[in-house]
Amino acid sequence: MRELLSGNYAIAEAVRLAKAQLIPAYPITPQTPIYERLSEMEAQGILPGIMVRVESEHSAMAMCISASLTGARVFTATSSQGLALMHEMLHNASGNRVPIVMGCVNRVLAVPWSFGSDQTDTLAQRDTGWMQFYCEDNQEAFDTVIQAYKISEAVMLPSMVIIDAFFNSHFIEPMEVPEQAMIDRFLPQADLPQRFDIENPAFVSNVVTAGAQFVPFRKTGFEDMEKAKVVIKEVDKEFKEHFGRGYGMVESLHTEEAQLVFITSGSMTSTARVAVDSLRNKGLRVGLLKIKTFRPFPSEEVRSALQGVGKVAVIDRNISLGKEGIFCQEVKSALYNSKVQPPIYGYIAGLDGLDVTPEILEGIAMEVMNKEKPDEVPVWVQ
Amino acid sequence: MGAIKAGVMKMEDEKMMVDLMRSGHMACPGCGVVIAMRLVLRALGRKTVAVLIPSCSSIIAATYPNSSLKVPAFHGTFESAAPTAAGISYVLKLQGKDDISVVAFAGDGGTFDIGLQALSGTVDRNEHYIYVCLDNEAYMNTGIQASSATPECAWTITTPLGRSARKKNIVEIMAAHRIPYAATASIGYPQDLMEKVQKAKDIRGTKFIHVLTPCPTGWRMAENLTIKSAMLSVETRLFPLYEVSNGRKYAITYEPQGLPINEYLQIQGRYRHLQEEQIAHIQAQIDEEWENLKKRLQIHNDDLIARES
Numbered sequence: 001m002r003e004l005l006s007g008n009y010a011i012a013e014a015v016r017l018a019k020a021q022l023i024p025a026y027p028i029t030p031q032t033p034i035y036e037r038l039s040e041m042e043a044q045g046i047l048p049g050i051m052v053r054v055e056s057e058h059s060a061m062a063m064c065i066s067a068s069l070t071g072a073r074v075f076t077a078t079s080s081q082g083l084a085l086m087h088e089m090l091h092n093a094s095g096n097r098v099p100i101v102m103g104c105v106n107r108v109l110a111v112p113w114s115f116g117s118d119q120t121d122t123l124a125q126r127d128t129g130w131m132q133f134y135c136e137d138n139q140e141a142f143d144t145v146i147q148a149y150k151i152s153e154a155v156m157l158p159s160m161v162i163i164d165a166f167f168n169s170h171f172i173e174p175m176e177v178p179e180q181a182m183i184d185r186f187l188p189q190a191d192l193p194q195r196f197d198i199e200n201p202a203f204v205s206n207v208v209t210a211g212a213q214f215v216p217f218r219k220t221g222f223e224d225m226e227k228a229k230v231v232i233k234e235v236d237k238e239f240k241e242h243f244g245r246g247y248g249m250v251e252s253l254h255t256e257e258a259q260l261v262f263i264t265s266g267s268m269t270s271t272a273r274v275a276v277d278s279l280r281n282k283g284l285r286v287g288l289l290k291i292k293t294f295r296p297f298p299s300e301e302v303r304s305a306l307q308g309v310g311k312v313a314v315i316d317r318n319i320s321l322g323k324e325g326i327f328c329q330e331v332k333s334a335l336y337n338s339k340v341q342p343p344i345y346g347y348i349a350g351l352d353g354l355d356v357t358p359e360i361l362e363g364i365a366m367e368v369m370n371k372e373k374p375d376e377v378p379v380w381v382q
Numbered sequence: 383m384g385a386i387k388a389g390v391m392k393m394e395d396e397k398m399m400v401d402l403m404r405s406g407h408m409a410c411p412g413c414g415v416v417i418a419m420r421l422v423l424r425a426l427g428r429k430t431v432a433v434l435i436p437s438c439s440s441i442i443a444a445t446y447p448n449s450s451l452k453v454p455a456f457h458g459t460f461e462s463a464a465p466t467a468a469g470i471s472y473v474l475k476l477q478g479k480d481d482i483s484v485v486a487f488a489g490d491g492g493t494f495d496i497g498l499q500a501l502s503g504t505v506d507r508n509e510h511y512i513y514v515c516l517d518n519e520a521y522m523n524t525g526i527q528a529s530s531a532t533p534e535c536a537w538t539i540t541t542p543l544g545r546s547a548r549k550k551n552i553v554e555i556m557a558a559h560r561i562p563y564a565a566t567a568s569i570g571y572p573q574d575l576m577e578k579v580q581k582a583k584d585i586r587g588t589k590f591i592h593v594l595t596p597c598p599t600g601w602r603m604a605e606n607l608t609i610k611s612a613m614l615s616v617e618t619r620l621f622p623l624y625e626v627s628n629g630r631k632y633a634i635t636y637e638p639q640g641l642p643i644n645e646y647l648q649i650q651g652r653y654r655h656l657q658e659e660q661i662a663h664i665q666a667q668i669d670e671e672w673e674n675l676k677k678r679l680q681i682h683n684d685d686l687i688a689r690e691s
Binding site for chain 2: 021022024050052053054055056058059060062063064065066067069070071072088089092194195196197198201202203204205206207208209213
């Protein structure tokens, strides 16, 4: 069915159709409409699961973990400070190998206090063992929630489905919402291990003896995150067969023999498409690489897309003080031990939801093409 | 033991005699926590899921791949015993396994300090599980650091001159939430403890049981004084045995003798530095709290009489 939905409502709709059974939630701007819409659905009797109005994000994640271990499909959503408060529990979730799906709406972390988009909140959770999917638009956010349950339940690692504050979360777009029966065919009801069996009692996640027992657990997690790359691609392919839409871990647009390739993630990608079209109309060989999956990082896909490319400009709506944009770091590290070595120009743009217009991106393209070599530190677009 | 009357177990109550803890657990000699865990699990029976958090109890429950518990258990995070237990309980209900009890074991630090917010949340939502606070009056698992359950004047390694603040009244905090059932219980009175756990098991919603679990290591006393100190805590009225239903209906479940507090204090090295006036101060506080408890009991009884007449 064709509907007009905000990114937040698109995520709520997907959670309903995915039949999440337990949804502990706590409000934070700009995530609140997800929580509100799910509560409204519950009040209308159209939500298959139950909502729990917890007293903090930390407790939301604690409850997600134990509920998932007991065998339920669960969901929660948060942003910024809430995600930071959850940090301890994020490690716990991946260590417990629970397939939680969480909606994350990127918002700046204080201080200064503000509300606009900034991916630093989710990127700061890079090493928590969660898969991370950055979505470009509301349709992709909806589709990715459905896909994420299938992926997470196959690899038994949790997923963050990530959208930008306001550009995605509050902007209404036309999108396709499939019928329940179609979703059910792609994503059957959860069949998760039930870890607390009275007949076969076990102690889940007790203390291990130092080192020797810890390492195999962590190594298995690492290996399964590597295997997730295959699962993500398979699930995306299957999704396309069912619904006609697919995204890939990355998407390459005009990258072959490009003199310049933009690398973007999230809502900025849509703007970059416009800028690329405009630059190509002017006769410039400019391409675009959208990185959707950040963890596991699609190193091979990035290398292959940047083969033979002249220059690369990574546009980061995030910043790691003391280094540079985080996507920029990751792209560089993916290329380091390979023969693919285009010069990489780092740009910090759109922090706190500042508009990154096609004109700004075109300006960046011209600057990069005229520059002899990248600066040591990223260029700030203000 | 002298004047102290020991609680008598009804040995004929067979369902209370199935031991759900194995020998070979990892408690220190004379540990009060492990006795409390054993009694609680006996009272709940094998259809129980236990939640543990970083504390003495999670170590007592043994390290991977062993378990000293004969029931399914989960080791959650320090401040999350309450929502972790509630999450399991919600899903067991969805699965139609409503006959399984969920019990959260947390220490005094995990309850009075870092876990208080999350506990308050689950009690507010009246989630269906039993919370058992195993209170040894300090962070004993990390080596005797003071918590807000450490009594005034008590020595710990982080309060070498004695703690200056007074211990929180956690049962009153729970009663202020109008929790369906809150009770104190003692390993010195096992029958009273187990009856309270069984009562809690049959009540819908959140139940809170506060057990004072003497710790020979942290209280600086001999290992054979665990039960004696537990009984003295009750008989001196420092730790009266009572219960509160719906935050309103109070009942004292054991009438203490009102022994002088010094009998309790003098067997513990953590109180060795106390001066006479400090002991008098502690005694005055105990007397005041006891009167307060009796007043709360009286208010309830007066209400009952008023309604009946």
